[in-house]
Amino acid sequence: MTAAIPRVLVIDDEAQIRKFLDIGLRAEGYEVLLAANAADGLALAATRAPDLVILDLGLPDREGHEVLAELRQWSQIPVLVLSVRDTEQEKVRALDAGANDYVTKPFGIQELMARLRAMLRNHTGEVDAPPRYDDGRLCIDLAQREVSLDGAALSLTRKEYAVLAMLLRHAGRVVTQQQLLRELWGATHVEDTHYLRIVIGKLRQKLGDDPATPRWLRTEPGVGYRFLA
Structure with a gap:
């Protein structure tokens, strides 16, 4: 500010x-x-x-x-x-x-x-991703590419980690489905929203994050997703 x-x-x-x-x-x-x-x-x-x-x-x-x-x-x-x-x-x-x-x-x-x-x-200029997020339960270390929940390491696929990292880099902001698909799957996949829904669903399962009352991953219906930092 x-x-x-x-x-x-x-x-x-x-x-x-x-x-x-x-x-x-x-x-x-x-x-x-x-x-x-x-x-x-x-x-x-x-x-x-x-x-x-x-x-x-x-x-x-x-x-x-x-x-x-x-x-x-x-x-x-x-x-x-x-x-x-x-x-x-x-x-x-x-x-x-x-x-x-x-x-x-x-x-x-x-x-x-x-x-x-x-x-x-x-708003911090949005130049670099935060190297580490830790709220006492969920810890995401982007430098080490490690994610843990309640002290236990989470095993994420490459796509699951990539989606989580991109949402964290824009914490608090809506990231559109098209932005995620274009950056992580490529320009030819911007309409393949089912890929993204599957990955988000798996992430929520591993995080124990209820989509109805999300702690970390909020769906913005018809638009995209938001990491609730």
Whole structure:
């Protein structure tokens, strides 16, 4: 974070949403910047150095996807897309383009705040993977390529380990099915989602992770998976 008080930039053309988020964010201790269109939003992003951006897709002057693409040309600032568009294609498109998370309207303010906190915690420039994760139960040592649960070593296949490691490298973020398949299986397998479901299922069995109440591996339906650090 670039400031003691996190600064959040909201880019949304709906005045009621901007006011609602302004009140809610300030109540949680954030500094808030507001923009009603893409041009003002990009200008504030460039000049005011926000710690996080909440971005609507349906802006009056430019598509939110274009704003995200331009932002990603020069910044890795965390971006949460907030949109009425709830199709799988829209979510995947935004996440593949570099969004860190995607929330659909209408939304719960407490869930939104939790996601913002997670994004701010996990934003470290995203250059190197964490060499080790240990929460007292699950230990993942990426340097040694070792995984243990409650002190006992887990025997993972190469693909199981690769999926777990990739999710850990993006801890707290949604990693799309297509991202996982493209990187770990190759570009010709981006539609073979059944491969991924099988590996995730085996991983959950070995971790004892209940998909209904996940401790580590959360499914984002129709989109991808998230490691809950």
